Amino acid sequence: MSTNSAINVDKLNVSFGDSHVVKDLSFAVEPGESYGVVGESGSGKSTVLRVLAGLNRDWSGEVDILGKRQPKIRDKAFYRAVQMVFQDPYGSLHPKKTVDDTLAEPLAIHGIRDAEAKISRAMQDVGLPTSFRFRYPHQLSGGQRQRVAIARALVLEPTILLLDEPTSALDVSIQAEVLNLLQALRHERKLTYILVSHDLAVVGHMCERLLVMQFGRGVEEMTATTLAARAPQTAYAQQLLTASEGFRRAG
Amino acid sequence: MSDQALLTLDDLRVDFHTPTGIVNAVRGLSFTLGRERLGIVGESGSGKSMTGRAILDLIPHPGVVTAKRMGFRGQNLTTMDKRARRKLRGRHISMVMQDPKFSLNPVQTVGDQIAEAYRVHHRASAREAKERSLSMLEAVQIREPARVYDLYPHEVSGGMGQRVMIAMMLIAEPEILIADEPTSALDVTVQLQVLKILDDLVTSRGMGLIFISHDLHLVKSFCDRVIVMYGGKAMETLPASELDKAQHPYTRGLLGCLPDLDHPREKLATLNRDPAWLA
Numbered sequence: 375m376s377t378n379s380a381i382n383v384d385k386l387n388v389s390f391g392d393s394h395v396v397k398d399l400s401f402a403v404e405p406g407e408s409y410g411v412v413g414e415s416g417s418g419k420s421t422v423l424r425v426l427a428g429l430n431r432d433w434s435g436e437v438d439i440l441g442k443r444q445p446k447i448r449d450k451a452f453y454r455a456v457q458m459v460f461q462d463p464y465g466s467l468h469p470k471k472t473v474d475d476t477l478a479e480p481l482a483i484h485g486i487r488d489a490e491a492k493i494s495r496a497m498q499d500v501g502l503p504t505s506f507r508f509r510y511p512h513q514l515s516g517g518q519r520q521r522v523a524i525a526r527a528l529v530l531e532p533t534i535l536l537l538d539e540p541t542s543a544l545d546v547s548i549q550a551e552v553l554n555l556l557q558a559l560r561h562e563r564k565l566t567y568i569l570v571s572h573d574l575a576v577v578g579h580m581c582e583r584l585l586v587m588q589f590g591r592g593v594e595e596m597t598a599t600t601l602a603a604r605a606p607q608t609a610y611a612q613q614l615l616t617a618s619e620g621f622r623r624a625g
Numbered sequence: 626m627s628d629q630a631l632l633t634l635d636d637l638r639v640d641f642h643t644p645t646g647i648v649n650a651v652r653g654l655s656f657t658l659g660r661e662r663l664g665i666v667g668e669s670g671s672g673k674s675m676t677g678r679a680i681l682d683l684i685p686h687p688g689v690v691t692a693k694r695m696g697f698r699g700q701n702l703t704t705m706d707k708r709a710r711r712k713l714r715g716r717h718i719s720m721v722m723q724d725p726k727f728s729l730n731p732v733q734t735v736g737d738q739i740a741e742a743y744r745v746h747h748r749a750s751a752r753e754a755k756e757r758s759l760s761m762l763e764a765v766q767i768r769e770p771a772r773v774y775d776l777y778p779h780e781v782s783g784g785m786g787q788r789v790m791i792a793m794m795l796i797a798e799p800e801i802l803i804a805d806e807p808t809s810a811l812d813v814t815v816q817l818q819v820l821k822i823l824d825d826l827v828t829s830r831g832m833g834l835i836f837i838s839h840d841l842h843l844v845k846s847f848c849d850r851v852i853v854m855y856g857g858k859a860m861e862t863l864p865a866s867e868l869d870k871a872q873h874p875y876t877r878g879l880l881g882c883l884p885d886l887d888h889p890r891e892k893l894a895t896l897n898r899d900p901a902w903l904a
Contacts, residue, residue: 414812414815415812516669545668545669545839546668546839546879546882546883547668547878547879547896549882550882550883550884550893550895550896551895553893554892554893554895557891557892572812572813574886575883575884575885575886576884578884578886578889579885579889579890579893580884598889601886602887602889604886613814614814617813617814618813619842619846620842620845620846620847621817621820621821621824621843621846621847622846623824
């Protein structure tokens with residue numbers, strides 16, 4: 375194990391009752407790296423992210439984040455350093471809270487002063503006009519909501535962002551805007567990303583390395599270059615790659 | 626009427642009369658469907674689903690459908706009454722919805738639902754309907770039709786549920802099938818199996834297929850012809866194989882914002898919408 379990894383996962387196992395959903399999974403993510411996790415539904419990719427975020431407490435194995443062994447129940451300092459953006463911007467924002475409420479809450483929890491300036495700054499960073507500050511989620515489009523969700527994650531100035539299918543609920547033109555925003559923020563702030571997605575093109579665009587999962591196991595870890603060269607080693611990764619290229623009529 | 630055209634739409638409009646004003650969901654769409662796979666692509670709100678629903682007369686209140694002409698095999702749908710439209714629906718023009726989880730009846734076995742679809746349109750005994758349903762389940766490549774027949778929707782996987790839906794829609798042997806995002810809720814590998822089945826059945830039965838999707842790559846590889854919609858209007862219509870050579874700035878913009886493994890870029894292009902497109 376390299377001691378300076380941002381995230382190091384060793385022999386992670388997760389079970390829900392009788393179903394063993396993550397099996398002996400190990401991987402490491404370097405600081406400033408963007409690491410992709412791909413797989414089909416039920417492969418365990420989102421579960422891994424939820425364990426890293428501290429949302430799932432029933433797991434065994436070792437998880438080190440920013441050089442610290444993580445207990446099942448995380449402390450406040452952890453949440454300042456690690457934040458998550460969820461898939462569905464229609465479900466992840468409180469419908470009765472304005473953008474301002476949503477962004478002020480994490481600051482209040484962590485006792486951070488100067489909320490006023492921090493909120494305007496966070497909104498500016500994600501490209502939301504300040505006039506949107508007192509709007510409710512239903513007054514925003516899908517892309518704007520996802521920007522609010524990203525702003526909520528960034529307002530605490532974390533070093534690691536966990537992204538669970540951040541653009542799969544969005545139209546392609548909006549997806550491009552959100553992906554560009556995430557790329558720019560990462561370079562600006564030297565953030566570390568773990569991006570979970572079923573879309574290989576998105577992962578190839580955003581990440582340097584990726585892990586292919588199937589039935590709870592890591593099938594293959596490869597670089598984005600290997601992915602672009604269509605040269606994965608395992609049959610499953612190859613199959614996934616072929617399937618993502620569209621329909622082929624035989625004969 | 627020529628044998629080629631199954632369906633002709635001329636100046637289709639769908640308007641929703643809401644308290645805050647009229648929302649134009651579809652604004653003057655015209656196309657002809659033959660025995661082919663016609664793709665309709667667009668982003669959310671482009672009116673692609675509303676077009677499919679308008680053809681079936683499934684636009685909910687307060688929506689109003691108007692058209693200069695909606696021709697189906699020599700009949701004009703716009704002048705038909707509700708009863709006559711209902712007779713066409715399911716029997717001659719049918720629709721596969723996006724998500725089998727929400728579109729199947731949760732308290733009836735999948736087999737009974739397929740048999741019911743058959744008996745609504747054909748005079749048949751319960752026994753004959755069951756036999757037909759079993760062979761239809763086989764046609765959509767379900768391995769143990771007799772076992773699956775007695776399963777409830779929650780007992781089948783997403784891919785199997787979607788195949789059940791296709792079986793249900795095709796059992797009445799319609800001339801036109803409208804598939805509204807039929808594979809968007811499925812995993813990529815399952816998606817291809819379902820498309821393969823759809824493709825084989827549509828081709829072997831000589832049906833016309835309207836394939837509604839937001840996925841440009843999929844439409845390009847699956848359909849014969851593509852209509853690109855934006856804001857309720859057709860931006861352009863072109864052969865699917867020439868989608869990469871599209872001329873319209875909107876189509877070009879959409880293609881440009883897709884991440885592409887073969888052409889890595891630091892920054893993705895974003896779409897500049899031109900109000901003139903809707904003029």
